[in-house]
Amino acid sequence: MKWVTILVIAIALVASVLAALLYAAGGSAAQSAGDVKIPTGYRSWFHVNTLVIDKASPLYDALGGMHNVYVNSTGEAALKKGGPYPDGSIFLTDLHEVVVSDGSYAEGPRKAIAIMIKDDKQTSTGGWIWQLWAKGDPTKPLVMNAVKQCFECHQPKTDQDYVYSTYIP
Numbered sequence: 500m501k502w503v504t505i506l507v508i509a510i511a512l513v514a515s516v517l518a519a520l521l522y523a524a525g526g527s528a529a530q531s532a533g534d535v536k537i538p539t540g541y542r543s544w545f546h547v548n549t550l551v552i553d554k555a556s557p558l559y560d561a562l563g564g565m566h567n568v569y570v571n572s573t574g575e576a577a578l579k580k581g582g583p584y585p586d587g588s589i590f591l592t593d594l595h596e597v598v599v600s601d602g603s604y605a606e607g608p609r610k611a612i613a614i615m616i617k618d619d620k621q622t623s624t625g626g627w628i629w630q631l632w633a634k635g636d637p638t639k640p641l642v643m644n645a646v647k648q649c650f651e652c653h654q655p656k657t658d659q660d661y662v663y664s665t666y667i668p
């Protein structure tokens with residue numbers, strides 16, 4: 500075989516591998532951006548914890564409110580061990596306003612629903628798909644750049660597979 504022919508074949512091979520890689524990357528990006536739906540029935544999942552972030556917190560602007568965190572049955576056993584989480588594990592935060600009256604902190608209207616779905620293919624975002632819906636409205640997904648909007652702030656929790664919540668017996 501002439502060296503020119505070998506070169507042409509080599510270039511074609513490299514090009515097809517690159518095309519396949521780009522296709523795979525595009526596919527997973529599309530999944531994290533738009534294809535994810537709000538899971539039904541999460542109110543009967545394992546309730547992980549409830550956390551209130553009020554105006555005294557530096558995180559108030561980003562995360563203020565009452566966070567009710569749930570995990571599905573796939574992730575429950577891993578939560579009890581402190582991670583890592585198997586594919587298909589889902590954490591969901593049901594975020595509400597807090598209505599304070601006479602010293603009682605009650606759950607107010609819904610501000611957002613946020614989820615993390617374990618999917619080992621999502622290597623650029625810690626192996627999780629991230630999405631958040633304003634007021635829990637399925638027509639208002641807000642995550643366009645999961646690295647900047649979500650993953651960077653969860654990154655310090657590397658030893659817990661990027662999950663902040665821990666098991667409270």
Ligand code: HEC
Pocket residue numbers: 548550558561562566568590591592613614615629630631642648649650652653661662663664665
């Ligand atoms: C400013 C930092 C910060 C950003 C940005 C952030 N999170 Fe979180 N997240 C936290 C903290 C702190 C907790 C634990 C507190 C709690 O219980 O909600 C948490 C908890 C969660 C949980 C419950 C599981 C866990 O890790 O405890 C989910 C689901 C979640 N975040 C999803 C998201 C999504 C989706 C985004 C992007 C839209 C996002 N987060 C952006 C800090 C952040």
